[in-house]
Amino acid sequence: MYQPIADIDKWDNATKRYYKEKIEIFIKTVMAVSMKENVSLDVTDDEGAVDLFIEMGFIKQADDLESVKALIKGGTYKEFIKCGTVVAGNRKIYDPYLLKLNESTRKELQRKEAESTKFRLVDLFCGAGGLSLGFIREGCRVVFANDIDDLCIETYKYNHPEILEDDVICGDIRKIVDRIEDYIDEDIDIVIGGPPCQGFSSANKHHRVINDPRNELYKYYIKAIEKLAPKIVVMENVRGMLKVADQVVEDYESICAKKGGQEYHYKISYRLLNSADFSVAQSRERLIYIAIRDDIVERTGTNPDSVFQAIETNGKNATVFNLSAALEGVRPLEPPEVMGVGEVDTEEAGRKIDVNPFDGRENAYLRLINDDRAVPLVFNHKARYCSPINHEIYRRLNPGDDATDPKIADIMPYAHRNDKFKDKYFKLHADRPCRTITAHLRSDCHSHIHPTEARTLTPREAARVQSFPDDYLFLGPYLKTYIQIGNAVPPLMAKGIAHELIKLLGGDENEN
Template sequence: MVFKNIDQITDKKDKSKLIEKIQLHIRIVQCLSEIHKIVFDKVSSDVKLNTISKIKDIGIISNEDDIIVLQKLINPLFIDFIKSVNFSLLYPKLIGSHLDKLNNKIRLEYQKKEARTSKPTVVDFFCGAGGLSLGFVKAGYKVIFANDHEDVCIDTYSYNHPEVKNTSIVNGDIKDIVNNLEDFINKDADIVVGGPPCQGFSSANQQRIIDDPRNELYKYFIKAVEKLSPKFVVMENVRGMLPYANQIKEDYQNIKSFKDNKNYTYEIDCRVLTSNDYGVAQKRHRLIFIAIRKDIGLQFNVSPSDILNNIVSTKDNNEQFHLSDALNFIKELEANRKKNTNELDSEVSGKKVEVNSYTGTENSYLLSINENRTMPIIFNHKARFVSDLNFDIYRLLNQGDDATNEKIVHLMPYAHRNNVFKDKYYKLIADRPSRTITAHLRMDCHSHIHPFQVRSITPREAARIQSFPDDYVFLGAYLKTYMQIGNAVPPLMAKVIAENIIKYL
């Protein structure tokens, strides 16, 4: 569940996660009170029987005595948290579904409902923040297992996928999971998806990728396929893996899976797909492998090449979007100029949770990523710290300018290494698809300078460029939100892939 019971809070990390979600609860309610012109501070902070009952439903406490423990643990947030709970009891219609993801009882109802469906099933390894899963869910699948080794990614994934059982979202090493797969997955998986890192790029006719010790995680992904015998596999990786695609194909063709007294083998193919061909406001190249269990291929007379060709053919029917489509209709911010304050909210540089100045439906791109839903609250829209030197560089560059531009020669700290740091500074071009959003943004955002405002892009803007909806919340430390977003597969591109497979399930 999204909340641990207070009895299970055993260390600083657990406490930090509890506080972050309680702050989220408070801020969502405060935003709704502002939207509906109700004074939040006038709401009662009395702990009544129905207040206690509600906090039990949320999942933080199990009895009345736990309230005292909670008060000690989360002070000075306690009073505002009680007010936010009482507000939700006073104005349930105004709250609507905004707090559903922060309520263990409601999440359990979602999970029971999902369990009764007959949707095709997905297992997602290296799930990250959930981009691939989100695309497949939007295309009509249900996730029965997700795994990642980064605990912050698991927190984000779990929060945003309330329909997936908590026990089916596992933070851990894939090696431990695959070696004990029956302890985690007890249902048939129609499709296994994931992006295992492949770091040891071998030359042709030399050591194969699966044998390189640096690619152990990839090897375990293959082993998971072998154990689960899914009907389909979707594996994504960087375009730089293309020269080694034949090695990967060979690995899949060597899979011999045994399930239900039957032997299964696989056929596989791959293509480099570019995200802006599939409704994403970003030019991101990904190498996509699709494998089909041969009995399914024969049953439907379909090959991986057929499916990949179908995916490619859809691009002519998809609307093309530019960076400006993602960056428009969101509050203008100024760069944070105070060092070590990225975690702090500010009226000028933005807040983690804030009333949206717009509806999230103003253009066709926002309608697409938000699925025609209005977004009264915006998340993760905070401008990061920028030094005086970098502020001047940002200010002087025009769209499309990079670190070699003569306007900043007198400022460039890396001028003697322009061959290495040419892209160190780059101002994005508004009327083109964005350059690739990467996990490096966690380190700095100089490569993604806002085209009109003197700052780098915010996590929310990066998420929009990746095609995440505006209510997809990225949990964890501020800089880690960039990592989560940059590592994700764009959900809209994942959805197109999923839609072209589901017809065979």
């Protein structure tokens, strides 16, 4: 799981940060499980800890512990050793909770996954893995995933222990696509991704999207398709890209992918889809493109338009869940009144890893996102700092009220700019699907005030609204978890799209 600790002098800062966070996750998980299972943390020696740490991948040999001690603070190191000793003596209790941290367990999962006949999936611009998760739940096997954000990649790796870590790459897609054969040596069934497209706002018939330097990442996404020649492509983007959607269609129809002595072309269509129609407890519109290779179209007699028709028909029959369903089964919190304590765990404001006093199956929505599994620990459920004036604003507002409400006129700090900041504050409706979760939540979260508590949504609550399962842990600094969550495609939405595409591939599974 880690680079050899003996090479610590060669590690960059990101590697060190990730290693230390994994130790933090280990310690906090053990402490939470100990509380839940009533196991004492009082130990007198470190017997068994070294062998455990070697198995888990924290070290390669006993001498490496000196390097670990030099990397982390003394108090943290003592906790690390103590927790390792407790786990070593109680493996049956702790092992199920530490699966994602255990290198030996991960390798066994990866071996089984490599032997499976699942459809082969590539996720470019994978982010924290929302799109991948939906396709995985419908029977796909990720053979390659890429993003340039290192925190997203670490979150992705941690939550997908069945995927080889060497197949999840942090890097610039422009460099990767130019030598993609070094990363992918299998025939690919599906490519998915959401390439950033910054220049669409100025595009017109005389200024093509694919030729705009600001859209170079989109151009390389198209280039990746030409090189990989997948059977199906799914591309998602913002609603604003609708104005150039026909140009995107032309770009896809111009693809001539060559593989195995054959030339392939693509049929493509697009729709504006809303996550609420996939039973996500959120109204979130995304522009979705589906492209199908011409030989698959010919073999199945199906085209992208008919796939979209099936998806939309399913949406009409889908259960609509309100925000209240996503917020049930998490304990109430009090926001901290001191700035800069986002990484500090407290009973009042929440913890990064905590005992879940609930089951994770309290209602139909939670059973859906958690795949009908009990989730004994809760992750990322921490309230963010709230100033006294904002706390009073939150308290006074009713669901549906915004920054222009007269109840807060006397204390509204942005009243002179209400023409531009009307949505600066908004208290959410519990009895409706949540408004769109965005990466902007990192800034202040005023636009997503909890409907019944005087605070904003926690990362866990935002992740639930996005339909991530409760045991999906977001790594990195507290505020940056909001970015990962806000930028993600809701897994349930991805699953609904994947469901129809997997049916389209049908009998090809045996060929895999």
